[in-house]
Amino acid sequence: MSRKKIARRRNKQRDIAGREKTGAPTLTRRQALGAGGAVLAGAAMAGVLPSSPTPARAQKMDHSKHNMGAMKMDHSMHNMGAMKKPAVSGRAGTYSIPTGNSFYARSVDQWDNWPPGLPGKDYTPVVIPNGEALPFKIVDGVKIFQMDVRETMHEFAPGLKAVCWGYNGMVPGPVIEAVEGDKIRIYVTNRLNTKTSVHWHALILPSGMDGVGGLSHRKINPGETFKYEWTINQHGTFMYHSHTDTMTQEGMGLTGMFIVHPRKPKEPRPDRDFVLMMNEFDIKPGTWRPDPNVFSGYNTLTLNGKCFPGTAPLVTKKGDRMKLRIGNLSAMDHHPLHMHGHAFQITETDGGIIPPERRWPETTVLVTVGQTRAVELVTDNPGDWAMHCHMTHHTMNQMGHEIPNVLGINHQQLDWKMNDIVPGYMTMGANGMGNMAKHAGMMEMPENSIPMMGTPGPHDYIAMGGMVTVLKVREELASYDDPGWYNPPKGTLANTASREDLRRDGIKV
Numbered sequence: 443m444s445r446k447k448i449a450r451r452r453n454k455q456r457d458i459a460g461r462e463k464t465g466a467p468t469l470t471r472r473q474a475l476g477a478g479g480a481v482l483a484g485a486a487m488a489g490v491l492p493s494s495p496t497p498a499r500a501q502k503m504d505h506s507k508h509n510m511g512a513m514k515m516d517h518s519m520h521n522m523g524a525m526k527k528p529a530v531s532g533r534a535g536t537y538s539i540p541t542g543n544s545f546y547a548r549s550v551d552q553w554d555n556w557p558p559g560l561p562g563k564d565y566t567p568v569v570i571p572n573g574e575a576l577p578f579k580i581v582d583g584v585k586i587f588q589m590d591v592r593e594t595m596h597e598f599a600p601g602l603k604a605v606c607w608g609y610n611g612m613v614p615g616p617v618i619e620a621v622e623g624d625k626i627r628i629y630v631t632n633r634l635n636t637k638t639s640v641h642w643h644a645l646i647l648p649s650g651m652d653g654v655g656g657l658s659h660r661k662i663n664p665g666e667t668f669k670y671e672w673t674i675n676q677h678g679t680f681m682y683h684s685h686t687d688t689m690t691q692e693g694m695g696l697t698g699m700f701i702v703h704p705r706k707p708k709e710p711r712p713d714r715d716f717v718l719m720m721n722e723f724d725i726k727p728g729t730w731r732p733d734p735n736v737f738s739g740y741n742t743l744t745l746n747g748k749c750f751p752g753t754a755p756l757v758t759k760k761g762d763r764m765k766l767r768i769g770n771l772s773a774m775d776h777h778p779l780h781m782h783g784h785a786f787q788i789t790e791t792d793g794g795i796i797p798p799e800r801r802w803p804e805t806t807v808l809v810t811v812g813q814t815r816a817v818e819l820v821t822d823n824p825g826d827w828a829m830h831c832h833m834t835h836h837t838m839n840q841m842g843h844e845i846p847n848v849l850g851i852n853h854q855q856l857d858w859k860m861n862d863i864v865p866g867y868m869t870m871g872a873n874g875m876g877n878m879a880k881h882a883g884m885m886e887m888p889e890n891s892i893p894m895m896g897t898p899g900p901h902d903y904i905a906m907g908g909m910v911t912v913l914k915v916r917e918e919l920a921s922y923d924d925p926g927w928y929n930p931p932k933g934t935l936a937n938t939a940s941r942e943d944l945r946r947d948g949i950k951v
């Protein structure tokens with residue numbers, strides 16, 4: 443760029459900025475035309491156009507006079523200006539994509555000379571309800587992880603098991619935890635009778651390590667051990683999963699979370715850094731294997747591989763900084779995870795950190811298939827708070843989905859007549875499904891099945907199942923073990939309205 447051009451561009455910037463401050467016009471007609479249509483349009487949108495007559499104002503006046511000639515001329519001049527000198531380029535424009543390191547959530551620029559990050563020293567390990575982290579060892583400055591892929595009998599909740607495929611026998615697999623700048627090597631042994639491969643979801647790495655069977659590298663044969671290795675150059679919430687015959691292999695459980703802590707965190711470390719993975723399976727009552735081929739109607743919805751009431755609670759102390767990282771590798775369903783009693787901010791996606799000024803408060807975070815989200819909050823409201831997918835069918839277990847709709851029918855006569863034919867017959871669901879689980883003990887249940895929802899709670903039966911857990915916040919805690927049910931302080935527990943209440947407030951019932 444010539445010196446003259448640079449000077450002109452500087453003037454232009456100063457002019458626009460100057461007007462912003464004073465509100466007084468400083469552009470001459472020639473300067474304004476020279477700046478081109480794009481700048482004018484941008485300036486108009488930003489509300490910085492001068493109030494006294496200018497080319498733009500003149501054009502407006504022409505419009506009102508129906509002076510088509512002048513209008514046409516102005517348009518063509520604008521276009522020419524824009525074509526000759528695009529004032530908003532990808533580099534300089536305000537809506538360009540960031541090209542710096544911050545785009546991928548990086549806290550440091552150099553990757554070659556970091557020692558392996560250590561728990562306690564370089565990061566606070568994540569908390570994995572119902573799960574565990576993958577252990578590692580260090581060899582010559584490289585973090586070494588080892589996994590195998592095998593068939594495993596997995597328990598979804600007491601009473602429901604199925605033969606799944608897991609990493610190290612776990613569904614989902616163990617959480618891989620690392621630190622930005624770590625050199626990592628992951629050995630994967632295939633103990634299935636079919637080929638597989640592991641994709642490191644949303645991690646920035648060499649193409650040949652990306653794990654798409656046949657595309658990134660050849661598939662891992664049964665019995666073979668593959669080696670994946672790269673230097674981690676970002677931090678955030680990621681996943682891993684099979685990328686060979688994905689529908690079958692992910693559907694059988696071959697999924698896991700991959701957490702990378704920042705090397706130099708800009709914000710304080712969370713006190714409680716939870717990880718949850720969402721999955722879904724179709725396990726027909728009485729069968730022992732998920733059916734990954736169905737298109738919809740998944741009946742076993744899990745957080746870290748468990749259906750409520752099999753899900754372990756998330757326990758925090760009042761005032762704890764809590765982070766919750768969620769990944770969704772369900773086959774076909776997005777999950778809006780709703781938290782009771784608190785609001786949070788969504789701070790991370792699998793693409794990186796959301797800048798603080800672009801976050802907004804929520805109580806539900808939608809985690810679509812193939813996404814991760816991290817939310818952060820301070821847990822300041824003691825209690826037992828439900829945290830669940832808000833798709834109502836996703837808070838049911840197995841048997842609540844394909845029942846005939848008998849809501850509102852008078853079933854007593856029917857039951858009486860049916861008893862002649864089927865002794866002990868009882869119509870279920872005339873008042874909803876809430877009682878269904880309670881009756882489960884009386885009914886003959888198919889082998890390997892669980893009531894469609896529920897467990898006895900502190901105050902009544904809790905009619906929920908599937909993708910549900912409980913956030914337990916306490917004033918005081920000796921440990922983060924499950925503290926049991928919450929005991930609400932006097933006057934904070936909903937109950938029957940007293941006669942006095944009704945009279946005082948003029949409520950007639």
Ligand SMILES: [Cu+2]
Pocket residue numbers: 775776777778831832833836909
């Ligand atoms: Cu859901």
